[in-house]
Amino acid sequence: MVTKCTNCPLRGLPLFLEFSQDELSFMQRFKTGEMEAEPGTHLLSQGEQSPQLFTVLTGMGLKYKMLRDGSRQVVGFVMPGDFLGLQAGVMGEMGHSVEAVTTMTLCVFNRANVWDLFSKHPTRGFDIAHLAAVEEHFLGDALATVGQRPAYEKIAWAMARFFNRALAIGQVVDNKTSLPFTQQDLADALGLSLVHTNKQLAQLRRDGILTWQKGELSVDDMDALTHMLGDDGEVQTRPLV
Amino acid sequence: MVTKCTNCPLRGLPLFLEFSQDELSFMQRFKTGEMEAEPGTHLLSQGEQSPQLFTVLTGMGLKYKMLRDGSRQVVGFVMPGDFLGLQAGVMGEMGHSVEAVTTMTLCVFNRANVWDLFSKHPTRGFDIAHLAAVEEHFLGDALATVGQRPAYEKIAWAMARFFNRALAIGQVVDNKTSLPFTQQDLADALGLSLVHTNKQLAQLRRDGILTWQKGELSVDDMDALTHMLGDDGEVQTRPLV
DNA sequence: CGTCCCGTTGAAGTCTGTCAACATCCGTGG
DNA sequence: CCACGGATGTTGACAGACTTCAACGGGACG
Numbered sequence: 297m298v299t300k301c302t303n304c305p306l307r308g309l310p311l312f313l314e315f316s317q318d319e320l321s322f323m324q325r326f327k328t329g330e331m332e333a334e335p336g337t338h339l340l341s342q343g344e345q346s347p348q349l350f351t352v353l354t355g356m357g358l359k360y361k362m363l364r365d366g367s368r369q370v371v372g373f374v375m376p377g378d379f380l381g382l383q384a385g386v387m388g389e390m391g392h393s394v395e396a397v398t399t400m401t402l403c404v405f406n407r408a409n410v411w412d413l414f415s416k417h418p419t420r421g422f423d424i425a426h427l428a429a430v431e432e433h434f435l436g437d438a439l440a441t442v443g444q445r446p447a448y449e450k451i452a453w454a455m456a457r458f459f460n461r462a463l464a465i466g467q468v469v470d471n472k473t474s475l476p477f478t479q480q481d482l483a484d485a486l487g488l489s490l491v492h493t494n495k496q497l498a499q500l501r502r503d504g505i506l507t508w509q510k511g512e513l514s515v516d517d518m519d520a521l522t523h524m525l526g527d528d529g530e531v532q533t534r535p536l537v
Numbered sequence: 538m539v540t541k542c543t544n545c546p547l548r549g550l551p552l553f554l555e556f557s558q559d560e561l562s563f564m565q566r567f568k569t570g571e572m573e574a575e576p577g578t579h580l581l582s583q584g585e586q587s588p589q590l591f592t593v594l595t596g597m598g599l600k601y602k603m604l605r606d607g608s609r610q611v612v613g614f615v616m617p618g619d620f621l622g623l624q625a626g627v628m629g630e631m632g633h634s635v636e637a638v639t640t641m642t643l644c645v646f647n648r649a650n651v652w653d654l655f656s657k658h659p660t661r662g663f664d665i666a667h668l669a670a671v672e673e674h675f676l677g678d679a680l681a682t683v684g685q686r687p688a689y690e691k692i693a694w695a696m697a698r699f700f701n702r703a704l705a706i707g708q709v710v711d712n713k714t715s716l717p718f719t720q721q722d723l724a725d726a727l728g729l730s731l732v733h734t735n736k737q738l739a740q741l742r743r744d745g746i747l748t749w750q751k752g753e754l755s756v757d758d759m760d761a762l763t764h765m766l767g768d769d770g771e772v773q774t775r776p777l778v
Numbered sequence: 779c780g781t782c783c784c785g786t787t788g789a790a791g792t793c794t795g796t797c798a799a800c801a802t803c804c805g806t807g808g
Numbered sequence: 809c810c811a812c813g814g815a816t817g818t819t820g821a822c823a824g825a826c827t828t829c830a831a832c833g834g835g836a837c838g
Binding site for chain 1: 815816817818819
Binding site for chain 3: 739
């Protein structure tokens with residue numbers, strides 16, 4: 297059962313820039329299929345060139361890089377609306393891997409058609425570049441956080457980003473949202489040890505800032521969070537591909 | 538005295554993808570001027586939308602983000618061939634600032650013409666996306682380095698990247714290249730303190746790996762460097778805009 | 779010749795990592 | 809039904825990498 301772009305559940309969300317009717321029908325042709333991925337599925341692999349690109353419809357995943365010594369750097373949490381494989385699409389090789397953490401449904405595109413997209417529908421090409429710039433912006437923020445902030449604030453930043461993104465796609469109900477990752481995932485994203493991550497999370501809970509237990513995240517004091525982070529916790533509108 | 542694209546000193550370098558004659562003449566029209574910037578000049582500012590974009594012809598600079606507490610994260614060293622302002626060009630707002638460190642000469646483009654570029658010359662639009670992906674790739678590497686590696690290797694990584702890039706644009710003579718940044722700049726790029734950066738640099742020198750003194754960097758044991766970093770120290774070919 | 783910036787070095791302090799132990803949950807298999 | 813192992817989360821004690829504080833040297837510049 298394939299979702300039609302017309303009925304795309306993401307398309308009306310305020311997080312995403314608007315679609316013209318023209319773009320909509322073009323994307324419908326660009327889309328080659330739909331795919332369901334079980335938890336643990338490797339969608340894209342670091343160093344390889346994937347023939348397929350994806351847009352996440354539902355579910356969550358992880359982007360990460362492995363270092364030669366076996367350590368892992370998580371470079372992003374994948375959520376609905378994210379476009380995966382841009383590096384493979386335009387550079388020919390992924391700089392990181394992408395793995396499903398929950399069951400995911402994905403729009404599938406053909407890498408070979410990316411060039412068509414730029415030549416036949418430049419607004420969409422522009423959107424691809426826009427998405428790449430958004431990602432660059434995000435990684436800059438992440439680098440600044442990992443490089444400059446103490447552990448307590450690193451965790452606060454990551455949780456705030458996740459929560460605000462969940463808000464923007466309507467996945468927060470009752471001030472709670474599902475957060476299916478492990479503390480190890482978070483630690484690997486922030487360059488912290490698992491133990492220290494756990495202790496600082498406990499501190500944030502004791503301080504009444506936020507609670508993450510049993511896969512559920514709730515922000516208990518948004519004012520304190522925004523005061524600590526400035527506007528670094530906010531998410532920006534972006535195109536949807 | 539304006540450099541003509543035909544005579545662009547960067548254009549033949551193996552680091553950059555090839556130019557068709559068609560692209561060349563188009564870029565000549567896209568280019569609105571040339572600019573010289575003294576050390577300390579702010580070329581682009583975090584949070585603002587610049588009317589101009591640049592390609593670096595000569596000289597070097599810094600990309601950085603300021604945090605509210607006054608700390609600074611350097612997110613990149615700017616070198617000849619780099620394209621500046623991509624975020625402003627497609628997103629409308631810069632996520633970081635760019636400052637000249639040496640005297641720089643820059644090709645100047647008009648932000649208003651970026652859209653023309655995508656619509657009238659899609660290969661160039663594709664190249665813009667390619668450049669954004671290269672930057673995303675770089676920031677992923679930087680994040681992994683800052684997040685996972687010990688100080689000694691962080692510095693080795695940064696120096697290797699810089700040196701290899703200098704090699705690729707023919708700025709290494711006699712196994713030495715000019716490195717006009719300060720140790721504070723490097724420390725802010727790697728999330729280290731100035732003092733520790735200094736001490737680990739001294740250790741790298743004592744170990745016979747590399748020497749950075751009086752603004753000159755030389756790599757004394759490239760084998761040891763590549764062995765320590767794997768292929769993380771390498772630079773990739775990219776489009777030139 | 780004083781001042782400022784940058785680099786260098788030593789000593790002390792602390793944030794964070796490592797080690798270790800235990801609790802909980804869950805799927806598997808006896 | 810219960811035993812078992814594996815993955816995840818929690819907590820305490822200790823160790824260490826890195827930061828902070830402090831002082832000094834050299835070069836550039838007015």
